[in-house]
Amino acid sequence: MRVLRTIAEVRAARAGLPGLGLVPTMGFLHAGHMSLVARARAECGASAVSIFVNPTQFAAGEDLSRYPRDMPRDLAMLDAAGVDLVFTPEPAEIYPPGHASRIEVGPVASPLEGARRPGHFAGVATVVAKLFNIVQPTRAYFGQKDAQQVAVIRRMARDLDMPLDVVVGDTVREPDGLAMSSRNVYLSPAERAAAPVLYRALDAARRSFDGGERDAETLRRAMAGTIASEPGIALDYVSVADGETLEEVGRAGPGCLLSLAARLGRTRLIDNVVLG
Structure with missing residues (x-):
């Protein structure tokens, strides 16, 4: 497993892989994430996971600073699962000084979570678009638990003619029904x-x-x-x-x-x- 920290490293590694499944995550991985990793490995020629706690999808007062993180544990899980590439950039790699562009997806991002977390889905869409551009996956895997996020990403990929398939995995639950998060x-x-x-x-x-x-x-x-x-x-x-x-x-x-x-x-x- 190769752990990559810069965009240049990812692009160099990607060049030798004809097919690639990407699982974008914010880390602190659980069985739901790993089910997506398993699908990516089974369905694509190679697999990649990004671990990036994206600051632009957190509003003021939300849990950015205390969002759970455990990079050594996550990397050990991904290595054991046979992942090929892991992209773990610093915020400045994704949002260098002067970065100002963002993606607004439209009505699908407005209700529900969009109404209660203003700017959240612009942050999600922007970082996912950047990950798609950096990694160039043939398929990208997301969980059904974040259903509105899935709808937003599907709409963005469709509207912007992104050459990849957005694949949705079932919500993975604890034995008592609680969705893993x-x-x-x-x-x-x-x-x-x-x-x-x-x-x-x-x-x-x-x-x-x-x-x-x-x-x-x-x-x-x-x-x-x-x-x-x-x-x-x-x-x-x-x-x-x-x-x-x-x-x-x-x-x-x-x-x-x-x-x-x-x-x-x-x-x-x-x-x-x-x-x-």
Whole structure:
């Protein structure tokens, strides 16, 4: 495994690889990340992982300074998994002095997380576009847990004619249903015990849909009611939206996205499922 820290090093290494699968990450890797790494290795001629805590996707007051990091552990996991290249740049390598350009993806970035974290998806789209330009992958792998991020990146790649496939891996969950996330480490024992209610809320709405319910507001109430049954959780939003545009719908159908966000103490968690 080659650990590369500069754009020039990545471009030199990339030149000898005909096919390459890229897994962009912010590190502190878990089984969800590693499932994407496994797919990239299986489906492409070579695999690359980026580890970069991107400062431009964090708003003032968010958790940039305390975002969990453990580079030696991450590199050991990737080496054991057989990854070919790991790109671990410093912020100044990605955003040199005078850097001013950014990518705004449009309406798909506006609701849900976009409404609550202004500028977040411009930071995501910009850094992912830069990674795509630097690494030149044939396929790039993202997790379904960050469903709006996936929609934003797909739209950007489509609109800007980027010559790669965006591949989405299933959300990987703990045995009690909690979606794996690097931020789960923030949870206290009591918060961790309560956190699976997010998935129970999604599952309640999905089971209602599978039973024939199509009224989106009824599904939203099912999610909100389940969250309310768990003390100490502050619901941020529940959504039943078109799976591609993320516009709220009145009538649910296959392919619609159920999503929600909630706070447990200082920790904000998101989760989603796709209907049908």
